[in-house]
Amino acid sequence: MVNKRSIIIWLAITILVMLALPFAVARLASECSGMALCMMLFLIVNPIYSAILGYRCGKDIKKMWNLPLVSAVAFLAGTWIFFDIHELWFVVYAIVYLAIGWIAMAINKYINSSNKRNDIYPFSDAPNTAVFICSHILDSGEDILFVSHDTDDGAWQFLCDKEHNESDARIVSLKYVLNLDPTISNLNDLPLGYCAQRKSKSDKWVIAKN
Secondary structure: OOOHHHHHHHHHHHHHHHHHHHHHHHHHOOHHHHHHHHHHHHHHHHHHHHHHHHHHHOOOHHHHOOHHHHHHHHHHHHHHHHOOOOOHHHHHHHHHHHHHHHHHHHHHHHHHHHHHHHHOOOOOOOOOOEEEEEHHHHHHOOOOOEEEEOOOOOOEEEEOOOOOOHHHEEEEEHHHHHHHOHHHHHHOOOOOOEEEEOOOOOOOOEEEEO
């Protein structure tokens, strides 16, 4: 979450980049170097800043969604005031900067949402609970197609669809298996004495009593 001080800081940076820099170029640079500096502002500095600002706004869209819009408007104001050229291309640039900012904001929002979902641990058993997994899954990358939650000791077994013997058994943590295949989170409430099967990783689990 952000506070008012953070928003004020980003507003100040926006004014510096979108207003102060164009002013400096228009007033201080020579005609020859001014053109090169303008191109650097329009094609490099402003797009990069728009992406940075938008990405930062993605951490709290409710409070900061309008900052990319403010940045784009500030760019228009700066170019129209200091360069005194009312070209349609400046509007196009502003729209592009706004789009970059909002896209970066959406990307950050998506990443944060995904991380929050991944941080939710679904099982009642502790993450470091020792579970059985077959060597075919662990060593050969086979899919988990059979899961058993044993009645006598509450042990979890995660197997593929191949034939197994005792030498195929490996012991890992429940959290390790969840990271290996997040789809097992759908079995977080699998009762003792039940098993779940599926034909492929994309299929739904079929629950049955052992």
